[in-house]
Amino acid sequence: MSGKALALLRGGPLVNAILAKIRELAPKAVEAVGQAPIKIMDFCGTHEYTITHYGLRSLMPPEVELVAGPGCPVCVTPAFYVDTAIKLSLEGVRVYTYGDAYKLPGSGRPGGGIRSLEEARAAGGDVVVVYSILDAIRRASREGKDSVFLAVGFETTAPATAAPVVRGMLPSNLTIINVHRLTPPIMRYTFERHRENPIRGVIAPGHVSTIVGAKAWRFVVEDYGIPTVVAGFEPVDVLLAVMEILRQLSRGEPMLVNEYSRVVTWEGNRTAQKMIAECCDVVDAAWRGIGFVPESGLAFRDKYRIHDALLQYGIREPGPDEWSYDLPPGCRCAEVTLGMARPTDCPLFMKVCTPGTPYGPCMVSSEGTCAVWARFGGGGLAEEIARGIGLK
């Protein structure tokens, strides 16, 4: 993107023009809906970053509330898989992982043993952070060591796992802990949880949409009547999405629109979709602190089970009946993930739990809502601190 284009997308005059329109539309939307504030949810950690980093929440009129939804795949990775990776690394199996999952706590408690792959490495475990699965494939082929790859992520990341599997690129000494999760099912689940005070607009995840296509969100409009905009990640993209949602609400005409057409197509990346479908079945899957969500995960199809690390090492995954709550005591990450609580509602936020010493999973990944708020003071954090010390 040229510097000029970027300046325009982040620029003041345009932002002001869009904000003026948002302010004009907001009361009309409230009137049409009959409830205030209008709750608009983003489903992508990068959108939450844009909203928080550029202070967009503070620019909203009082009628509009921007809420962070389940947009961080690291945050929802069940503790079981982290614990499994830690155990393998300490038993001499090399664990490759993306940087985002390196500090992710498993079920261990602070001071009560090894909590993360980072701590496992400090204790002599064999853990290597890689930028991409290609790096893991190369190293595993070269070094011949028994290795696993901890594969977390939504649809955006699933092709990185599926492509090497279906292309036969994996060496026999590298298997995969497949913890990929799918976004449409958790979106449905989230809508149900917000029945009392419904979500009125959806800013659909931009990079997930590159894979699944804008069409993946039709159900939001058709089944729930919620205006939905697939948006890019510049401040103007997000503001345009809010403006469009308010316009639709004020007219009572929910639609699905694709604001991010410079990257996202209606059909999505069919090559990647085919690879994912060839590699994996859709299965009921556990989400951290939330439990099993129907048809929300990917598992290797029988013909590729040979690449499944859990099978390889004889580890049995807990089923729905065996699932137990897997957040550390007091951590409200599940509610934060589902947009039912804000990070500042958690008594541990920025006290016990900080980006340097994350207590819960939402404080780890750069896209975890707690981590984003911690770094950029999201959603009135400054005001709350001011109130807390009696300045307001």
Next chain:
Amino acid sequence: MCLGVPALVKAVRGDVALVDFGDGVEREVLGATYEDVKPGDIVIVHAGVIIEKLKDEKLDELLRMLNEFREDLEKKADELLRSLSYPSEPTYGG
């Protein structure tokens, strides 16, 4: 985690592509995940994998609309919002 970064494709070798993220350093990424990647394409790379191509003309179109919007807020607002809909597909409910 779902961050996508634009890069310029320099060369394609089977399933692997050489890309430049703008710092002049060429890096290998997995290109098998996108049909028809060619040198000169601007692609979106996520976790070392090409997930999409950037359609420059769409960005130009958006920027042109935004510029006009700024110049003539009231008149252009509806037009701009209409332009957001993906053109070849039906819209829903209205």
